[in-house]
Amino acid sequence: MTDSASSPVRSRSGGRAARRAARAAPLADHLRPVRAGMSGGTYHPLSDQDMQAIHNAALDALEQIGLADAPPSGVEYLTRAGGILGDDGRIRFPRALVQKVLAQANRTITLHGRDPKHDLELCGTRVHYGTAGAAVHLVDAQTREYRDCTLQDLHDAARIAHELDNIHFVQRPMVARDVTDNLEMDLNTIYACCAGTTKHVGSSVFEPGFVPEVFDLVHLIAGSEAAWRERPFMSASVCFVVPPMKFATESCEVMEALIKGGMPVLLLS
Template sequence: MNAPTSSRSGGRAARRAARSTALPDNLRPVRPGMEGGRYRPLSEADVLKIHHAALDALETIGLADAPESGIAHLTGAGAILGDDGRIRFPRALVEDTIAKANRSVTMMSRDGLHDLELSGNRVHYGTAGAAVHLVDIDGKNYRDCGVQDLHDAAKIVNTLNNVHFCQRPMVCRDIPDNMEMDYNSLFACVTGTTKHIGTSFTEPGFVAPAIEMLHMIAGGEDKWRERPFVSNSNCFVVPPMKFATESCEVMEECIKHGMPVLLLSAGMAGATAPSTIAGAIVQAVAECLAGLVYVNAVKPGHPAIFGTWPFGLDLRTGAMTGGSGEQALLTAGCAQMHSFYALPGGAAAGIADSKLPDMQAGWEQMCSNVMAGLSGCNMVYEAAGMHASLLGFCHESLILGDDIIGQALRCVRGIEVNDDTLALDQIADVCLNGPGHYLGTAATLSRMQSDHCYPTYGNRMSPKEWVEMEKPDLLDTATARKEAILGAPSAAALDPMMDRAIRDKFNIHLKG
């Protein structure tokens, strides 16, 4: 009886030892930029119908409320200003813009190690949002979030292999001045992570101070323009089919300063967008095509992300349904339209309507994250940490989201079929010459890291081992990991002299 027990224990120890050895990035089972696109909820005929409906909407309905500068740019490019104040877009103008728009955008990282190439169906996951509350899982409470919470989120992102970028997920509600809130949000993220950062600006006049800070951090304007490691998340439209005047002016400022732009259309199906999935996608596509014309009218070829973000709505109550199957289909359908246009695109997934990181949150976050990845969405925003239909953000959930995204990425990777993976030689050797199983064979051990994505926090113990380990709880594990990350110095901290120079010039609220 002792020999088999020893053999099994030794095999488990060998597997653990093998997993503890870090693989080169190109051999990791999952990694940023893997190709999705295998899942296509729309037929080719459906895609063409949506495309032509969007062109019809732009040509016959158009968009209202463009700023004077936007009117000048758009009419100069060939758009038509009607007597009703709406700008309409001839089909030829839209199609010409699609043809000449930037088709491959690299979202830079500050350290140069986490650059994200957005082309084809390459998939990347990250944070985003404007949550006003932080979820405190200890007391099951929601409280106002602040600049320290945002910095902590960025610091956690920096340690997570499967969270590839950090778009600001929270609003700093402890900073009442909007300009200070904008540049402090940027500072909190930059000093927390060296991965690509997304941020937004309240007014066009608030862009310049942030750009000045970024020039200081980058080492000069030329260095910043060479590697812009921050992008502008820009809600340039107020659905349905109206420009957000001030946000458009912000967008023009960001373009002027060389900052990539996320063109974000976020209609609510049944409220500010049609209630049907197809109709909501049509409107989002039309609005983002208008934004694409706008960007290219200001500066041809400027890096822009086609950000169709339609959200679901519970038509019984008016509550947002970010964790629904309908949301997953909205995101996957939008990703298919990005692919049709061959444009870098982004959409929202991974949102939990659940208020806490519980079982409901798990199924909600996995459902849309998997479908977004399988559909080949270049930038999957809000993929980890978001609760209460985007009203709450949770640090522990962000950490656990790394496991969820890891499994989603393994689905994106798919099944490789070749002479090696068909394993006929292994089957023959094990059955004819070997022990009759594949445990511990050279072939199994050689591929156990490269083929399998192992959860960092998910528990696969047997019930007996779980009891022996004092019944570890998933949230307790995440909390312990959070405390360890936040208790260590930030790997993205600025040089002390640079940090001091920025604090001398700006009213920085984050404690040094």
């Protein structure tokens, strides 16, 4: 009787390594648990009746009380549209006018990123998450102590937000306290954010006279004014109304100049 040669042992062709690599790989966009534009709108803390009551109260306030301190250009725009300028200098808005304008309002808006893959389609119940806050202090990661925010911190925050899938836009999260000139702070804030991310960026403009230089900067980043107007990658936050029922005059002038230049505006009050 002769011994037969044993069969050679075959090594597995990288099956375990392949499975590990598959588990470590990023999920496909459609499989990610948090994605830009996911449907929301399921949280209803107020009933339809409650919301209608708030809406009616707002219509009453606009029609009966109105708003004071509109700049001359704003008075012209608003009265031309149907607002009524009273002897007390307040502009009142007839209920029918407000309802007409609401019915005409655009229901779909795109906030562009410098990279089209970061475009945000604002419509329906789509939800997007982003940074905000304009914090003036932070806890230093090294010393664990509070200190003023700096321009470098802002840039670093934009870079971090750029890499996070669950952050879809970068609204200025902090104020660069090491830049004391207001114009320089506006310009450097925009630059620091845009240098850190190609997602949509949000910031603000301190006064009307700064707007031309802001547009010079965004045109330079975009490549031209035409390229900017085609895909405006930045929006501006404007607090245009302040208590009690007054327009913030200078902010309204900033808003007008920004709109003329093609910049989306986030209205705050």
